[in-house]
Amino acid sequence: MNRKQYxxxxxxxxxKIKRLMIAYLLRAILILISIIxxxxxxxxxxxxxxxxxxEDEKVNKYTDIYTDINAGNDVAPVASTENNAPxxxxxxxxxxxxxxxxxxxxxxxxxxINISVALKLKAILENDNIEVILTRSSDExxxxxxxxxxxxxxxxxxxxxxxxxxxxxxxxxxxxxxxxNNSNATESKGYAESIINAVSLSExxxxxxxxxxxxxxxxxxxxxxxxxxxxxxxxxxxxQKLLDDDYQESLAQRxxxxxxxxxxxxxxxxxxxxxxxxxxxxxxxxSRRIFKGTVRRGAFGSRNDRENxxxxxxxxxxxxxxxxxxxxxxxxxxxxxxx
Ligand SMILES: [Zn+2]
Numbered sequence: 001m002n003r004k005q006y007x008x009x010x011x012x013x014x015x016k017i018k019r020l021m022i023a024y025l026l027r028a029i030l031i032l033i034s035i036i037x038x039x040x041x042x043x044x045x046x047x048x049x050x051x052x053x054x055e056d057e058k059v060n061k062y063t064d065i066y067t068d069i070n071a072g073n074d075v076a077p078v079a080s081t082e083n084n085a086p087x088x089x090x091x092x093x094x095x096x097x098x099x100x101x102x103x104x105x106x107x108x109x110x111x112x113i114n115i116s117v118a119l120k121l122k123a124i125l126e127n128d129n130i131e132v133i134l135t136r137s138s139d140e141x142x143x144x145x146x147x148x149x150x151x152x153x154x155x156x157x158x159x160x161x162x163x164x165x166x167x168x169x170x171x172x173x174x175x176x177x178x179x180x181n182n183s184n185a186t187e188s189k190g191y192a193e194s195i196i197n198a199v200s201l202s203e204x205x206x207x208x209x210x211x212x213x214x215x216x217x218x219x220x221x222x223x224x225x226x227x228x229x230x231x232x233x234x235x236x237x238x239x240q241k242l243l244d245d246d247y248q249e250s251l252a253q254r255x256x257x258x259x260x261x262x263x264x265x266x267x268x269x270x271x272x273x274x275x276x277x278x279x280x281x282x283x284x285x286x287s288r289r290i291f292k293g294t295v296r297r298g299a300f301g302s303r304n305d306r307e308n309x310x311x312x313x314x315x316x317x318x319x320x321x322x323x324x325x326x327x328x329x330x331x332x333x334x335x336x337x338x339x
Contacts, residue, residue: 086131088263089156093217094118094134095163098141103166105233110164111139113242117230118162120252128260131156148220158191158259159225161217164242165232174235175206176251179213179227187224195228195258202254204247206231206238228255 094114096102102110115136122132133154135147151159167173178195180188192210200207218225230251233239241247 086129088129089131089133089154089158090125090259091133091135091151091154091156091159091223092118092121092125093147093151093159093161094136095161097136097139100141103164103233105166105236105239108164108233108239108243110233113164113230113248114162115139116245117248117252117255120249121160121162121256124252124256125259128256130260130263144216145220148217151217151221151223151225156223157263159217159221159223160191160255160259161215161225161227163227163229165229166234167232168234171234171236174232174238175208176231177208177229178210179215179218179229180210181214181218181225182212185218185224188218188226191224191259191262192226194262195226195255198258198261199251199254202250204241205251205254 094111094117096111096114098111100111102114104110115138118134119137122134125132133150133156135150136142147161165177176196176199178192180192183189189210189212196207196210199205213227215227218227231238231242233242
């Protein structure tokens with residue numbers, strides 16, 4: 001091999017290596033581009049998926065509400081309490097106190113259970129933008145006359161007295177009872193029934209009935225009033241439940257529900273056999289519609305004064321209301337609507 005041939009071969013080899021390097025580089029670039037494209041595609045898909053599922057969830061949420069409304073099921077009202085002054089006031093009376101312990105069974109002392117549930121009920125109602133006045137907030141003696149005076153002087157909308165029952169003749173008897181003054185006291189009766197209804201939906205609280213009884217605090221209060229006997233201390237298992245903090249909490253929760261349901265019903269002047277009102281966003285303004293029997297889907301608008309004014313001016317019901325009518329007797333509120 002002469003020198004010229006050697007040089008030529010060397011040159012060729014160099015060129016070959018150069019070509020190979022370029023080819024590898026191009027391949028690497030291609031792979032990089034496809035990886036980036038794949039990442040972008042995945043991101044895009046995730047974005048689209050997220051966006052559309054959120055929309056679907058929104059629709060489902062509303063559909064569920066409508067379905068529940070149509071089925072007459074229990075729908076937890078959505079509270080909208082921001083910046084609203086309470087329009088409703090409840091006097092909560094914890095029975096007995098001080099030297100008057102009420103009925104006692106072992107560790108279960110009525111006055112203590114009463115005040116404990118009363119304080120829980122107060123917190124729940126206040127959270128629902130309802131003003132609460134307590135006849136006693138600690139372990140003190142208060143006469144029945146003073147209790148009714150607090151109620152009558154308060155300008156409150158509703159009075160509820162909390163007690164525990166005792167029946168020495170039969171230790172098996174258990175369950176919550178709700179008393180109202182007499183059959184003419186239709187408002188009181190409505191509250192009593194609403195509370196019984198709400199409590200009876202609970203699985204762990206036994207209920208008995210709403211019934212008339214001429215208790216002092218019911219006879220002498222000049223506002224809708226009920227007395228709740230939350231359970232029997234003479235029944236051992238119920239007395240143990242009544243001492244339990246969680247049980248007291250669910251009692252308070254259910255009683256509060258009963259009050260709220262009746263309160264919204266009472267606020268509605270229409271008493272349709274079945275109606276649900278919620279704001280409809282549309283065109284230039286927001287109108288409220290009353291749907292009797294069936295509920296159509298509609299867009300929810302935000303709650304504001306304009307809506308309320310529109311409702312007042314047009315005679316539409318501002319409240320969800322449900323009157324007589326079997327399974328549809330539940331009060332229903334939906335969406336951003338608060339009463
Ligand atoms: Zn009592």
